[in-house]
Amino acid sequence: xxxxxxxxxxxxxxxxxxxxxxSRLSACIRAIASQGVLLGTLSLVVDGAWSIHAIxxxxxxxxxxxxxxxxxxxxxxxxxxxxxxxEPLVGYxxxxxxxxxxxxxxxxxxxRLPATGSxxxxxxxxxxxxxxxxxxxxxxxxxxxxxxxxxxxxxGIYLFGLTQARRVPFLVEAGVLLDVFVGVFVMGIVVFHxxxxxxxxxxxxxxxxxxx
Amino acid sequence: xxSAILSLALLLMLAPLLPGVAAxxxxxxxxxxxxxxxxxxxxxxxxxxxxVVYSETTTPIFRLAPIVVAATVVIAATLVPLDRTSSVLRxxxxxxxxAYLLGLGRFLLVLGxxxxxxxxxxMGASREVTFxxxxxxxxxxxxxxxxxxxxxxxxxxxxxxxxxxxxxxxxPSLVMVALGLFSLLLAECARVPVDDPSTHLELTMxxxxxxxxxGGPDLALxxxxxxxxxxxxxxxVVALIVPAPARSLPVALAILVAGTVGxxxxxxxxxxxxxRLRLPTVPLYLAGAxxxxxxxxxxxxx
Numbered sequence: 001x002x003x004x005x006x007x008x009x010x011x012x013x014x015x016x017x018x019x020x021x022x023s024r025l026s027a028c029i030r031a032i033a034s035q036g037v038l039l040g041t042l043s044l045v046v047d048g049a050w051s052i053h054a055i056x057x058x059x060x061x062x063x064x065x066x067x068x069x070x071x072x073x074x075x076x077x078x079x080x081x082x083x084x085x086x087e088p089l090v091g092y093x094x095x096x097x098x099x100x101x102x103x104x105x106x107x108x109x110x111x112r113l114p115a116t117g118s119x120x121x122x123x124x125x126x127x128x129x130x131x132x133x134x135x136x137x138x139x140x141x142x143x144x145x146x147x148x149x150x151x152x153x154x155x156g157i158y159l160f161g162l163t164q165a166r167r168v169p170f171l172v173e174a175g176v177l178l179d180v181f182v183g184v185f186v187m188g189i190v191v192f193h194x195x196x197x198x199x200x201x202x203x204x205x206x207x208x209x210x211x212x
Numbered sequence: 213x214x215s216a217i218l219s220l221a222l223l224l225m226l227a228p229l230l231p232g233v234a235a236x237x238x239x240x241x242x243x244x245x246x247x248x249x250x251x252x253x254x255x256x257x258x259x260x261x262x263x264v265v266y267s268e269t270t271t272p273i274f275r276l277a278p279i280v281v282a283a284t285v286v287i288a289a290t291l292v293p294l295d296r297t298s299s300v301l302r303x304x305x306x307x308x309x310x311a312y313l314l315g316l317g318r319f320l321l322v323l324g325x326x327x328x329x330x331x332x333x334x335m336g337a338s339r340e341v342t343f344x345x346x347x348x349x350x351x352x353x354x355x356x357x358x359x360x361x362x363x364x365x366x367x368x369x370x371x372x373x374x375x376x377x378x379x380x381x382x383x384p385s386l387v388m389v390a391l392g393l394f395s396l397l398l399a400e401c402a403r404v405p406v407d408d409p410s411t412h413l414e415l416t417m418x419x420x421x422x423x424x425x426x427g428g429p430d431l432a433l434x435x436x437x438x439x440x441x442x443x444x445x446x447x448x449v450v451a452l453i454v455p456a457p458a459r460s461l462p463v464a465l466a467i468l469v470a471g472t473v474g475x476x477x478x479x480x481x482x483x484x485x486x487x488r489l490r491l492p493t494v495p496l497y498l499a500g501a502x503x504x505x506x507x508x509x510x511x512x513x514x
Contacts, residue, residue, distance in 0.1 A: 010384055017503065021496055092496050100503050107510050120514070 005045045009125045012038050012159070013103070016132040019148060020099045021092060023084050028148050029073045035155055036065025046122070046162050061158075064177050069151065069184050076144055076188050080195040090139040098139075102131035122163055130156030141202045143191040147184055154180050215461045219294035219468055224286065226469065227443035228252035228436065230476040231409070237480025252439060259432035267425065269329045277324025278426060278433035284317035285440045292447055293368035294468055296458035304365045307355045311348065314400070317437070318344055325422035332414040336421030339491065343399060343406065343418070346495055350396045350502030354389045357508040358452075361385065371448065376455035385511035390453045392504030394478070397445040399498055401438065404483035406494055416491070446475035 015038065018031040040062035044054055077083070088095065106127030113123060133156055136149030158176065194205060232249040239246025248254075266274065290300040291310045303309075322341055325333040358370040361382045368374075379386060399406040402419035414421050423434050450471030458464035489497055 006384055010388070013507070017500065021500055092493075093499060096496060096499055096503070100499075100506065103503075103507065104510060107514050111514060124514075 005042060005119055006121055008038050008042050008045060009119075009121045012042075012125055012155075013128055016129055016152065017096070017099055019136060019152060020096055020132055023092065025077050025083060025085060025142070025144055026074070028085075028145060029070050029077070032073075032148050032151050032155075033066045033070035035152070036067075036070070037062055039065060039155055039158055042159075043162060046119075060177055064181055065151070065155070068181070072184065072188055073144060073147060076147075076191050079192060080144075082142060082144065085140055085142050085145050088140050088145075095135055095139045098135050099132045102135065103128050106131060122159060126156050126159035126163075128156075129153075129159060141204055143187065143194060143203045146203060147187045147191070150187070151180070151184065213298065213300070215295045215464065216293075216298045216300045218461070219465055220289055220300055222465060223289060223294055223443050223447060223468065223472070224440060226472065227439040228256060230442050230446065230472060231439050233473055233476040234403070234442075234480040234483065235410075237477050238484045241481065241484040252435065256432045256436060259427075259435070260429055262428040264428040264430055267328060270327050270425075273320075274324050274327040274425075275430070277320045277327075278430040278437070280320040281317040282433045282437040282440070284313045284320075285437045285444060288313040289440065289444045289447075291367050292444060293372040293451060294447055295461065295464040296372040296451065296456075296467065297368070297374075297464075299368040302366050302368050306366045306368075307359065307370065310367060311351050311355065314441070315344075315348065321422055321434075324426075328425045330425060332421050333424060335414075336418055339418045340422060343494055343498060346498040346502060347396050347399050350392055350498065350505050353502055353505035353509050354393050354396070357385055357389045357505060357512050360509065360512050371451035373455075373457040375452065376457055379455045382512055385508035386452065388504050388508035388511065390449060392501045392506075392508065393445075393449055393452065394475075395497070395501035395504065397442075397449060397475075398479065398482065399494075399501070401442040401445060401479075403442075403479055405486050405489050405497060408488050416488075442476070442479075443472055446472040449475050 012035055015031045015035040019028050022028055022031070040058045043061060044050065044058045090098070107124045110124035110127060130153055133149050133152030133154075136152060137146055138149075140146055140149065154176075161176070194203065229249060229252070232247070232251050235251070236246050236249050287301075288310050291302070291306045291313075293299045299306075318340065322337040325337040325340075355370075358375070359365055361378050362370045362375060364370045364374065375386075398404065402409055407418040407420070408416070409420065411417055411420065414424075419438070423431060426434055447468060450468065454467055454471055456467065458467065
């Protein structure tokens with residue numbers, strides 16, 4: 001594990017909290033995009049050796065997570081003309097505290113897990129990212145913030161994957177990236193249709209759909 | 213001991229300069245000329261020569277408040293290792309005393325504000341204590357992190373030169389604590405993202421509104437206490453982020469002066485780059501600062 005990985009992982013945690021604390025959707029998207037860049041560089045750093053596999057993974061991650069998906073999300077907020085998450089189900093302060101609790105829990109849990117030999121921070125940061133992604137996914141009502149939460153959840157799983165970076169074949173990673181891309185794409189179309197149907201992108205509207 | 217007293221005297225003499233430096237940075241960055249750097253010295257001199265008017269509704273608490281506020285800040289300054297190795301007073305657990313001396317000053321300031329019976333001052337007092345409760349949490353997270361990292365319980369053991377050799381192992385958590393402490397400094401010293409020192413709209417002020425009814429030497433004491441608080445917190449941040457040991461007294465004093473002025477410039481840069489937060493979002497900002505320090509604690513305990 002290169003020593004450069006540690007600051008990058010700390011920055012990943014800070015972007016998690018940035019998403020949790022901001023109400024502006026564009027700031028959320030910017031945070032998740034920078035998280036994508038961080039994850040891309042991390043896959044280079046964590047491996048140590050600059051193999052073609054690692055470089056391709058880094059480039060693919062940055063291209064999809066930091067450029068394509070954020071571009072797509074920005075298109076979605078422009079199309080639906082929403083700027084802010086107005087009424088989250090759980091307020092910003094309580095969800096921020098939930099995030100802080102998740103941080104403590106995941107560091108406590110990770111200390112009991114068997115060491116993976118990939119640095120002391122990778123596993124807890126992966127856990128935090130998954131949990132905070134879950135919090136965002138559950139507590140926000142706007143479909144776009146939910147997509148951001150889903151992306152963050154996936155970023156956490158990707159971080160877990162990095163602990164096995166040498167053993168997981170490239171194909172699996174590529175498959176995961178493709179999976180996410182398709183998932184976000186479908187969600188984007190759903191967002192678009194919710195917006196056209198109800199003039200808002202609040203996902204709570206979906207419960208009003210009935211067969212008539 | 214002598215060097216500690218010398219550096220304390222220097223810090224207190226320089227304190228009124230720091231708000232001026234921050235204001236100057238702010239006006240230069242926003243394309244204005246701004247007041248002279250030594251403006252606060254002029255104001256203090258002017259206020260000291262004035263008489264005082266006390267309202268008939270006030271009790272002696274109102275007269276006591278400025279004295280206690282200024283005194284607690286000065287006593288708190290004696291606990292900080294200003295010359296990088298020693299402080300004037302030192303005992304085990306003085307970090308807690310530091311936090312609660314500032315708390316005592318705030319308590320009297322709030323009582324004095326409530327004593328005037330003015331509704332605006334009551335509003336300011338209510339905001340001050342609301343935000344202070346979160347600031348205190350963050351301050352204790354920072355102190356706890358430093359205590360765990362250095363295995364010391366006094367400020368002069370956990371800051372300055374003794375901290376230097378812990379930077380190698382605990383750098384990530386110390387960076388988090390430094391960032392958190394700087395964010396708390398902005399709140400504690402009533403600077404921009406939380407409070408605006410230059411605003412004069414009662415509805416949005418926090419610190420300024422609590423000193424509205426003080427005048428003359430009382431106001432001078434409060435202004436000096438505000439500047440000294442900024443100086444003490446800046447010295448705290450400097451003692452945290454500059455791990456160099458002090459070889460001689462002049463070097464230590466130079467680090468102190470350059471460091472505190474540097475922090476004041478950083479405050480000015482932040483003030484000109486960010487807007488004031490709306491009052492409902494301030495707790496979230498403070499919780500963020502406390503979380504930074506708490507993250508440092510998690511990293512160091514792990």
